[in-house]
Amino acid sequence: MTNAKQPAPATWRDVPTTVLMLGLVSLLMDISSELIHALLPAFLVTTMGASTVIVGLIEGVAEATAAITKVFSGALSDWIGKRKLLVGLGYGLAAATKPVFPLASTAWQVLAARIVDRIGKGIREAPRDALIADVTPATIRGASYGLRQALDTTGAVAGPLIAVALMALYTDDFRAVFWWSAVPAALAVLLIVAGVREPSIGVEQPHRRSPIRREELRRLSHLYWIVVATGAVFALARFSEAFLVLKAQADGLPLAMIPLVYVLMNLIYAAVAMPVGVLSDRIGRSNLLICGLVVLTGADLTLAFAPGLIGMAVGVALWGLYLGLTQGLLSALVADTAPLDLRGTAFGIFNLVTGGALLVASLLAGWLWHAFGPQATFAAGAAFSAATIVIMLTALKPGIGRHA
Structure with a gap:
């Protein structure tokens, strides 16, 4: 009598290429974002003379904007059956805001850039997470989300370290450091265009309806x-x-x-x-x-x-x-x-x-x-x-x- 052989644990090689590409995109964008975010409160207070109340307002409004946007972008990706388009749009908006930070002369310009950046985050996150589920077999779904999260968090480690090194290199010149954030952001957008593939979803539906309807929910x-x-x-x-x-x-x-x-x-x-x-x-x-x-x-x-x-x-x-x-x-x-x-x-x-x-x-x-x-x-x-x-x-x- 033979025992059924247990499947070998999944490794990163078993994860679909699209998930790996999305993880690398997250890594690059996190490096870009943390180059700015790790220094932004100090920049606002010391360079622009903003109060801590303004700093809190900027962060609060930005994060609230992202949270609200996620609902509509996720529903829209279900409705149109296209997730990569929205993922690319979200990362593209975030990348487009990076030059605003070194060029900004007022705290309100920073607020506007942060709102657009967070709108980009809100647009991309729900379709991105849904796309991972679309391309990943159920048996390795945990591995796929774990890999993307690990790469994303690696960017969150690298970003502040690079920011510290660049601040030393440029003798505490915030604006010079902020310009470098545009490089990984641009690479992230290019990687989406060239490396991310999506399957068609919902092809068996006879018609599409807005998902934000009582009968759909x-x-x-x-x-x-x-x-x-x-x-x-x-x-x-x-x-x-x-x-x-x-x-x-x-x-x-x-x-x-x-x-x-x-x-x-x-x-x-x-x-x-x-x-x-x-x-x-x-x-x-x-x-x-x-x-x-x-x-x-x-x-x-x-x-x-x-x-x-x-x-x-x-x-x-x-x-x-x-x-x-x-x-x-x-x-x-x-x-x-x-x-x-x-x-x-x-x-x-x-x-x-x-x-x-x-x-x-x-x-x-x-x-x-x-x-x-x-x-x-x-x-x-x-x-x-x-x-x-x-x-x-x-x-x-x-x-x-x-x-x-």
């Missing part, structure tokens, strides 16, 4: 809405990473070393995202998500109660591990539970809901920090994480996502 399954609710609770448990920077400053990390907080977090995030995605294809996603929440609880408790820079570094490292254990898997779960012809819409709704929850969580975290201090902020995060574990144990089936 009813086709999104009960399990999909559970995934959306779970993602929202995840976002409530995890507030903005800006509070990690504030914690590092409060613990005495020199300002010149602040970018290392993001570097440490993203290095671990990038390292674990792909292996976790591969593992989720074999054992299911929900158990790994629960592991991620346990890690987040540990990160919050460490940041709340472990003293000094060592405790802070351990907490940031655990935070990066949490991101690697969860973010790619949440995308894979959306793909697992959404109908083929509504994937773009499903990703748009998911991103809007989780983005709104993250905003609420960050506002709550900021209030707790102001009223009671950093310990209260991270202790509350640990409590939210523990509550989310209970929800996960009762709401999602343990094997969901295993071979979809």
Whole structure:
């Protein structure tokens, strides 16, 4: 009697070429964006004389714009059956804004550039995530999302490091550094045109209708809405990473070393995202998500109660591990539970809901920090994480996502 042979774990070589190309595009655009974003608050305050209120307004309006745009771009990609077109348009808009930053003379010009940049982000993200699901076999979906996330996060590591090096090279000339962001952005757009291929979707539909209709949205399954609710609770448990920077400053990390907080977090995030995605294809996603929440609880408790820079570094490292254990898997779960012809819409709704929850969580975290201090902020995060574990144990089936 012979035992059935288990399939070998997926590697990056098994992932479709289109997914690899999209991952490289994300890497290049993240390098471009982080060259600017890592320095933009300081540029606005020191060079343009903007207040911290203006900085907050710029970031808040920009991110809200991106969240709203995602819903409509995802639905539009389902309606017209073309995802690459919208992905290219989104990255193209972002690339077109890069020269505005070194040329800007007022904070309002920066705000306009950030809004257009985030519109580009909103246009591309839901169709891109849906395109990954379109071209990837269900048995390696976790690996595909994990690889794209790993490459994206690698760009988030490289961008700040390059920014630091260029600031040293150009003797703190922000505008000279910002010009370099146009190079990886242009390469990203070229790579979309030359390297990304998409299958035709929805060819069996007799006619197309707008996906943002009540009868169409009813086709999104009960399990999909559970995934959306779970993602929202995840976002409530995890507030903005800006509070990690504030914690590092409060613990005495020199300002010149602040970018290392993001570097440490993203290095671990990038390292674990792909292996976790591969593992989720074999054992299911929900158990790994629960592991991620346990890690987040540990990160919050460490940041709340472990003293000094060592405790802070351990907490940031655990935070990066949490991101690697969860973010790619949440995308894979959306793909697992959404109908083929509504994937773009499903990703748009998911991103809007989780983005709104993250905003609420960050506002709550900021209030707790102001009223009671950093310990209260991270202790509350640990409590939210523990509550989310209970929800996960009762709401999602343990094997969901295993071979979809």
